[in-house]
Amino acid sequence: MLFLNFIVLTLFVAEASGRDVVKGTDIPPPPEPEPITITELPLPPVTSNDAEGGCTFDVNPHGTGCIGQAWTEFQSGAFLPDGLHVTVTVTFTGAPAAPDSASIFTGVQLILVKIDGSTFSNGDAWKCITCGVPEKNTVGRSLTMDYPQTFVDGKRLLVGTNIIECTSNLINAACTPDQVHIYPIRWNTTTNATGPGGNIRELRIHPDNVHLGFNAFTIINGKMGQYGYMGRLQFNPFPTWGTPLSPRYDLVNVYRLYDPSALQPITVDRDNSSLLHINPQSIVVGELRGFGGTGREVTYIGYPVESSNIDVFAADLTTGKVRRLTSHPEYVDPLDISPDDQWTVVMDTRGSGRQMFMAGMRGIPPLTDIVSSSAASSTRNNGPRRFFQPYLIDYYGDRNAYFGQKINAAGDRSPGSINDPEWNGMADPKWSPDGTRIVYWQSHTVPPACGGINPLVCYNSTAPGGRHYRLMLAHLISRTPLKPQVVEPISDVVPWGVKYEPGSSIPALAYPPAGKYVLLGKHSGWANVTLINNNAGTMIGTVSVVYHDFSDDGLNILTGSEEVRMNSPSPTVTEVDWFSDLVQTGPNNSKKTTSPDGFHLSIDVLINIFDATGTLTTTINGTTYYQPANGT
Ligand SMILES: *[C@@H]1O[C@H](CO)[C@@H](O)[C@H](O)[C@H]1NC(C)=O
Ligand SMILES: *[C@@H]1O[C@H](CO)[C@@H](O)[C@H](O)[C@H]1NC(C)=O
Ligand SMILES: *[C@@H]1O[C@H](CO)[C@@H](O)[C@H](O)[C@H]1NC(C)=O
Ligand SMILES: *[C@@H]1O[C@H](CO)[C@@H](O)[C@H](O)[C@H]1NC(C)=O
Ligand SMILES: *[C@@H]1O[C@H](CO)[C@@H](O)[C@H](O)[C@H]1NC(C)=O
Ligand SMILES: *[C@@H]1O[C@H](CO)[C@@H](O)[C@H](O)[C@H]1NC(C)=O
Ligand SMILES: *[C@@H]1O[C@H](CO)[C@@H](O)[C@H](O)[C@H]1NC(C)=O
Numbered sequence: 001m002l003f004l005n006f007i008v009l010t011l012f013v014a015e016a017s018g019r020d021v022v023k024g025t026d027i028p029p030p031p032e033p034e035p036i037t038i039t040e041l042p043l044p045p046v047t048s049n050d051a052e053g054g055c056t057f058d059v060n061p062h063g064t065g066c067i068g069q070a071w072t073e074f075q076s077g078a079f080l081p082d083g084l085h086v087t088v089t090v091t092f093t094g095a096p097a098a099p100d101s102a103s104i105f106t107g108v109q110l111i112l113v114k115i116d117g118s119t120f121s122n123g124d125a126w127k128c129i130t131c132g133v134p135e136k137n138t139v140g141r142s143l144t145m146d147y148p149q150t151f152v153d154g155k156r157l158l159v160g161t162n163i164i165e166c167t168s169n170l171i172n173a174a175c176t177p178d179q180v181h182i183y184p185i186r187w188n189t190t191t192n193a194t195g196p197g198g199n200i201r202e203l204r205i206h207p208d209n210v211h212l213g214f215n216a217f218t219i220i221n222g223k224m225g226q227y228g229y230m231g232r233l234q235f236n237p238f239p240t241w242g243t244p245l246s247p248r249y250d251l252v253n254v255y256r257l258y259d260p261s262a263l264q265p266i267t268v269d270r271d272n273s274s275l276l277h278i279n280p281q282s283i284v285v286g287e288l289r290g291f292g293g294t295g296r297e298v299t300y301i302g303y304p305v306e307s308s309n310i311d312v313f314a315a316d317l318t319t320g321k322v323r324r325l326t327s328h329p330e331y332v333d334p335l336d337i338s339p340d341d342q343w344t345v346v347m348d349t350r351g352s353g354r355q356m357f358m359a360g361m362r363g364i365p366p367l368t369d370i371v372s373s374s375a376a377s378s379t380r381n382n383g384p385r386r387f388f389q390p391y392l393i394d395y396y397g398d399r400n401a402y403f404g405q406k407i408n409a410a411g412d413r414s415p416g417s418i419n420d421p422e423w424n425g426m427a428d429p430k431w432s433p434d435g436t437r438i439v440y441w442q443s444h445t446v447p448p449a450c451g452g453i454n455p456l457v458c459y460n461s462t463a464p465g466g467r468h469y470r471l472m473l474a475h476l477i478s479r480t481p482l483k484p485q486v487v488e489p490i491s492d493v494v495p496w497g498v499k500y501e502p503g504s505s506i507p508a509l510a511y512p513p514a515g516k517y518v519l520l521g522k523h524s525g526w527a528n529v530t531l532i533n534n535n536a537g538t539m540i541g542t543v544s545v546v547y548h549d550f551s552d553d554g555l556n557i558l559t560g561s562e563e564v565r566m567n568s569p570s571p572t573v574t575e576v577d578w579f580s581d582l583v584q585t586g587p588n589n590s591k592k593t594t595s596p597d598g599f600h601l602s603i604d605v606l607i608n609i610f611d612a613t614g615t616l617t618t619t620i621n622g623t624t625y626y627q628p629a630n631g632t
Contacts, residue, residue: 030402031394037475038408038418041086041113041439042125043067044105046465047094054094055102064124065105065131068093069461071384071469073108076441077148077159078430081484085112085171086430086439087148087157088471092131104132104177108145110159112170115437115473121173129157129170132177140244141182147428149205152486158205158212161185163233163249185212185233185249186242191503193241200251204288206230207295207487212251213288220508221538224571224605228257228288228300229500230317232492255497257285257298257315260507262496265303265366268512276517276529278365280305281322283315283496284509293339293431295487297323301333301377307364308355308376312346320496327398329359331380334388334427338435339482342395345438347388347425349380350403354387356625360618361582361590363556365519367529368543370511371566374574374605381608382632385449388425390440390474407438407474416462422450423470434481437473444468454632511540525549525557534567541566547582556586575602578616590620599627 047055047066055066067074067090077087088111095106110130114120120127144160151157154171157164163183166175189198204213212233218225231254237247263282269275285300289312292299297314304310305324310331314323325344326332331354334347349355358376369376380387393404411419422445429440446468450458463470517529527547534541544563551557560582567575578599582592599616603609610628618625 027396027399030396030399031405033405034392034479035477036392036405036407036410037477038410039473039475040463041115041471041473043088043113043464043467043471044090044092044111044124044126046467048466050093052094053096055092055096055105056094059094060102062122062124063102064122064126065092065102065109065128066094067091067467069465069467071443071446071467073145074441074443074469075146075148075426076430076439076471077157077428078150079115079432079437079439080112080150080170081152081154081433082171083432083434083437084116084118085114086471087111087150087159088113088126089145089148089159092128104128106131108143110145110148110157110164113471115439120171127171129164129166129175129180130159130177130182133180133182134178137178137180138182140184140246140248142184147203149203151205151209153209158203161200161203181247183235183248184244184246185251186239186244187214187216187229187231187251187254188242188502190242194243196243200229202287202289204290206291206490207293208489209487210489211492213291213298214251215288218506219571220506221536222571223539223568223574225509226287227506228285228298230255230257230288230298230494230497231500253492254500255492255494256500256506257283257288257300257494257497258507258509259496259498260510264510266370266512268517273515274517276512276519278367278519280324283320283322285315287333289333289335290337290428292337292341294341294485295490296341297337299325299335299337304366304369304373304376306359306362307366307369308359308372309362310359310373310377310380312344315496317490317494323397325397326393328403329362330355331359331377334425334429336428336430336438338431339433339485340435343431343435344393344395344397345407345429345431345440346391346393346404347386347427347429347440348391348404349387350391351389351406352387352421353625354628355379356620357616357618357627360620360625361584361592362588363552363584364558364562364582364592365527365545365550365552367519367527367545368562368564368578370531370540370543372543372564372576372578374566375576375578375601375603378574378603378605378608379601379610379628382449382628383607383609384443385445386424386426386443389419389421390425390429390438392438392476407440408472415459418472422456422459433484436476436479436481438476439471439473441469441471444470448631455629456632508539514540519545519550521550522552523554524551527558551586556584556588558582558584562592572606573602573604576600580616588621590618592616592618 186197231251330350332348390407391404411417423442450456530544532542
């Protein structure tokens with residue numbers, strides 16, 4: 001289920017004081033580009049033979065394991081508090097059979113990698129933490145090993161839905177496998193004492209090291225969705241409730257970061273039942289993505305502020321004040337905020353042109369998104385191939401012509417270069433504790449995302465051993481290191497969230513009921529909006545909008561119509577029938593049109609293979625953006 005990592009579904013949300021911020025008078029001009037150098041970090045040696053014993057002493061004379069050429073399970077995580085080591089999940093392969101001492105270097109494991117060119121005492125630049133941990137130390141652990149993150153005590157790690165703990169600092173020679181424990185994390189979701197608790201995914205440690213953010217899928221009205229949550233981690237050495245009945249961390253005082261009774265993204269006027277309002281200041285955490293460096297804010301993918309434009313936001317955990325971190329029309333999701341909150345690093349499809357055909361026209365109210373946001377988010381990938389690259393954006397976000405700084409811009413784009421577009425950015429990039437470095441990783445484009453019917457040529461990997469994944473380090477060489485900070489524990493209470501009660505039902509997102517409405521432009525004009533239920537009558541299935549000289553800013557004027565119908569033949573498959581005939585006049589002079597028979601897309605949000613009939617095309621100020629060809 002690797003590709004679950006970045007999913008975002010219809011459930012989103014939210015908001016944004018972004019517009020106000022940018023219009024405010026105290027917004028500084030965008031920063032000048034800064035000098036950045038990129039280095040590649042070492043990984044264990046690569047064997048081309050995954051069979052038992054394929055990791056020979058020729059390949060690794062130290063007998064400390066080999067990794068494979070293919071990207072199976074791999075993910076870079078975070079810096080240890082010393083800023084000199086990063087956590088990485090790798091898949092060891094080709095290990096000899098037991099009792100060979102190298103037999104422990106097998107399967108998915110957590111390693112530490114040194115970033116400064118130095119080595120551990122055995123001469124390796126890495127150290128495996130989980131290899132050879134005795135089974136008695138891992139009772140009840142889950143097999144998930146994604147998003148390896150670090151605690152400031154230097155002894156603990158978060159990996160998948162487990163916490164790894166060593167009796168001494170992880171980098172010390174004294175931290176041997178028998179000193180390591182792996183404890184599962186349990187979310188109590190039942191009112192009886194049986195069962196394993198709720199499924200949690202995409203876990204993120206809060207910088208106070210006491211709270212945990214996570215996500216959980218829902219299936220409501222036959223469609224998959226998701227909410228974000230925050231709870232406190234509490235070690236339970238002798239559980240008596242639920243499984244596993246082994247030492248574990250319980251999540252207590254869990255808050256769902258969505259309140260169906262709070263202000264929603266789209267609402268009906270209190271006094272006039274035909275009038276709609278768009279509320280960019282509402283909060284719906286569709287997928288939690290982490291926390292700000294000082295821990296004040298939670299970051300998430302929210303309900304779009306502009307139609308088909310998937311962005312990331314930060315909400316203050318106390319006040320609920322929302323900051324729109326990105327506004328570029330393309331898709332973004334992995335992100336990390338710097339320790340001092342002043343910078344955001346994102347993985348974004350911006351610059352690739354991938355989704356401009358759908359999202360390029362700016363300032364369309366997010367109305368069809370009630371039914372079209374799954375399609376907008378899932379067209380970002382071609383199967384496992386992502387179109388992400390890392391970008392650095394300041395506190396105030398994208399504005400005017402500023403769309404951040406591409407971190408790995410330098411290079412000649414040749415195969416294997418730093419900016420080779422066939423090396424795709426992956427989740428998550430992470431800041432060093434002193435704010436002067438960012439670690440990220442990339443995967444190489446392989447068939448069927450290149451070659452065959454795809455016009456994209458497949459290149460051999462130039463990475464060591466021909467592997468198809470690499471670990472990169474960006475050095476922000478002009479920056480002064482930040483002082484180490486201690487983040488005091490925050491309150492368990494999220495005032496704008498809802499305390500989760502075990503056994504309680506999960507609400508659907510609250511949209512206006514089916515009907516005919518009017519949305520007034522903030523400056524002039526209006527839109528007639530029709531919301532129609534699906535055949536089963538369970539939720540809105542069609543959104544139809546006709547714009548009449550609609551203008552929010554008095555500069556851009558929108559006319560024409562857009563209609564999207566959505567059907568979910570299974571919880572993860574979205575089918576949309578899309579009709580656009582929009583013209584925007586003003587500084588941007590753009591057009592968004594479908595072929596006469598409409599644009600029809602069917603896509604599985606977990607698989608992400610583009611498969612459409614008909615066309616959807618956007619032209620902005622003379623540049624035309626086309627949809628990807630099917631299967632590419
Ligand atoms: C425990 O609760 C869950 C849901 O709350 C229910 O599905 C299950 O049947 C219950 N088990 C027992 C033994 O009562
Ligand atoms: C799980 O929730 C139930 C119902 O609120 C509660 O009685 C029980 O103590 C909880 N168990 C744990 C381990 O938190
Ligand atoms: C409600 O809003 C619509 C659209 O602006 C307007 O035409 C209508 O007069 C309003 N009705 C009332 C009672 O204000
Ligand atoms: C129009 O284009 C400008 C320049 O790219 C951009 O700043 C602005 O956000 C665009 N969109 C709208 C609705 O104005
Ligand atoms: C890739 O490597 C193989 C084996 O070495 C070679 O046959 C092939 O020509 C290479 N392909 C490209 C595109 O360089
Ligand atoms: C569209 O909205 C306008 C303005 O409120 C209203 O006069 C008109 O009747 C609406 N048209 C339709 C087809 O609902
Ligand atoms: C549109 O294109 C013209 C000519 O290339 C350029 O001068 C203008 O700045 C562009 N407008 C925007 C909003 O980007």
